[in-house]
Amino acid sequence: MDQMEILQRMALAIAIGALVGVERHWRERDEDEGSRTAGIRTYTLIGMLGGLAGLLERLLGAAGALPGLVLVGFLVTLTAVFALFQYREGVAEHRFSATAVVAAMLTFALGALALIGDTMLASAGGVVLAVILASREFLHRAIKRLRWVELRSALILLTLAFVLRPIVPAEPVGPFGGVSPAKILIMAIVLAAISFCGYIAVRLLGATRGELVAGTIGGLISSTATTIANARRSRQSPAVRALAAGAVSAGGMSLLRTGFLVSAVLPSLADRLLLPLAAGAATMFAGALLLARASATAPPAEREATGQEGANAESASLEPGSPEPKNPFDLASVFKMALLLVGVAFAARVASQLWGDGGLYAASALAGLADVDAVTVTVAGMLPTLDPAVAARALGLAVLANMLAKAAYAGLLGARGFALALAGASALALLAAGASLLLLR
Structure with missing residues (x-):
């Protein structure tokens, strides 16, 4: 490490301390001089101290000293x-908190990391530390408004994702390539995450805006899972149009995502597919906005159920004695739907292996019942030896099957109004895509 690099790393350590110090000093900016334990100067010096300790650790380590002795002693x-x-300040002001002490320790550690470790990690850690410290009021309000059902659902979701997922075997079980237990769990996690994010979005934004935003985000992950989640909820909620707006928006985002994927992995098919996909997506988004507007002008009972009264409705729902909210996701139903979607994908793979190349269309249509991305990637791998027209038709069948499947799921699982709204928007999107295909000819 030359002198210029040492100076750059030391500057980063000082900058980390200054960043934390600005946040700490701003929070107590109205305090009299000498009444605070640490402000911008102190934290800047702590960052510099960490950098110097890291530099000494590096120099003494090169000379054969005991590793970590300098850093531990300084810390x-x-x-x-x-x-x-901090204790004396807390006694004087009758308030106690360990945040400032932990912030000082982290500032020192990040300053040392800037000298002896990864500078990107150190700078990112400094920013995250400052953001967490500055978010005190937001975090405290969020905890006060947090309900047990939400905390429980979040803990279940985290357990599935970070405890069970690593230990569930990924190797497929059974004939024809089998079914991976890990894939079933991943699909269940996706379904549960979409339902949970939709629940939180509705709590924060109200049902109409919340469902629209949640549906759009859900479409980036899985429009089929989003449609299934919203369909199930529509049977228990009068906010049918808001839920339909989210599902239709998810469908539009799915078409848009497929277009981007085609551009990335199937550029030779872009001239055949991008315009129809874009036309269908635009129609779906327009339908979602119309449904959201209809929900906003719905009868008073539905507006109240969808949270259209805004802050008043939200604050009322948080008062003591208010009814317990519904579970953000039903784990048993989530796993049933995950098994269904994985089973459909397995059936598509079996059809493809039994019928060979001639079964590509049937396999694409079957796979599209659960997911379009898998068909896109599969067709991309076959394209060097596959006629582009055949590839385009296979992908088009997958998109068509996916849209029809979502309409069928809506009819089977959702309320009548939800199913009709989704079917209508899907039909208009298919007409728009078909019209664009005629323009290309």
């Missing part, structure tokens, strides 16, 4: 002194 001394001053 223990800093923590003890800082905690003492």
